[in-house]
Amino acid sequence: MKVQPVRGTRDFYPEDMAFREWLLERWRQASRRAGFVEVDGPELEPLELYTDKSGPEIAEQLYWLDDKSGRRLALRPEFTPTLARMIAARQASLPEPVRWFNISRCFRYERAQRGRLREFFQWNVDLAGVEGEIADAECIAVAVDGLRGVGLTARDVEVRINDRRLLAALVRHLGVAEDRVPQVFGILDKRDKVPAETLGVMMAEAGLAAAQRQGLARILAWKDLADIDARELATPEVAAAAESLRRLFGFLAAYGIAEWCRFDIGVVRGLAYYTGPVWEVHDLGGEFRAIFGGGRYDRLLGELGAKAMPACGFGCGDAVLGLLLDDRGLRPALAAAAEFFVASAAGDNWTDILRVVRHLRGRGRATQFDLKGGSLKRQMKKAAEAAARYVVIVGDELSAAGAVTLRDMQSGEQRLVPLDALGG
């Protein structure tokens, strides 16, 4: 092969395309079931849309180019900045809350890995204008509905939920110096990924005092909201964050999805822009990387040019989800290419074949025939390959009586029917 595909991109052959469309359609259905409406923006955006928010270093991680007039453009690495721009442009007239979803092709210039590509599809659901935990719960409920929609259950995946305010309050309560906070968050993030001894080493390296290490170890051991003990709750800040999380879990129970959800102090979600609840969906086996990432970002819209507006949402890529569905045998079978297959019993009788083909297509029926001709046996094989539900056998009866043989490929039954009655 002379020209190689660009690293981290994929070719979608019919079976891949069928899966992609199936998946994206499930995402749409889940979004619409919750009353979200679809929006989209350009795949090309000014590079500043991303560098303004994240600093010039971010350009290293995305595809950019100079267009013919010298404008520096980037292929979108995510949808949120576009969303913010769209909200800002019509903020005065948008009915609140804004309930939008988006399914877009995104690009990131990163080293491709299992479940992580340079070109991928991402499902975004965002809810702007509502401050309370009910909005976070609504987003999580849509995510869980999306998981259900592709055939996954609470035995396959879980939503791990934390709150950035709780984390921040806890490190403050432990008396961790401000410049050590990123390291401490890093330790929390590694909770399930490295052995306990390693965590201890990391704490020592972070320069934590003995009491702080003990406190952190105690926090890391929390498996449940109820584990948050009195010592920490004594701080008003921690108590408030814990109370907010309890309200969120109360809503999740009311949505009927409590069994999918779990408190996890180890969910940190980068340090980017989250201001409240943060959550991720993981497979229970821990085999794959995160499937969904989401949370509350009350300041982001304001920073990106809109008026301050509370918001929350999530993103979900197609790559990891595809791997998980393959692993669970949940990839759907390829749909039939055509409902009807017209075959000739009398050699390559194109005139008669096309008469029937025109008739069926004119009635909106997906209809195929064997363009290479050949024996009826061969045509039947082709019809079976195409998974056609019906084969119409065209023979002498057409000119003699205007009738054709209709064969049901599932039951094997066949009967002579008038052409006029074919295809409704």
Next chain:
RNA sequence: GUGAGCGUAGCUCAGUUGGAUAGAGCAUCGGGUUGUGGUCCCGAGGGUCGGGGGUUCGAAUCCCCUCGCUCACCCCA
């Protein structure tokens, strides 16, 4: 960006201590007598062994370079 592993047919792989026209299964295409599919049987096409260089009488096999893929780290909006 750092480190490691792997590149043989479209796919999954076999190929002896370096030895002759590089194999299998699946897939593809064709056939199994001119009006009937999925099974079965027979046959065919398809590989510059990722590419380049070197060692050798001889390289898929050993060495070097390069490209690609995979995994981990970093990062993960």
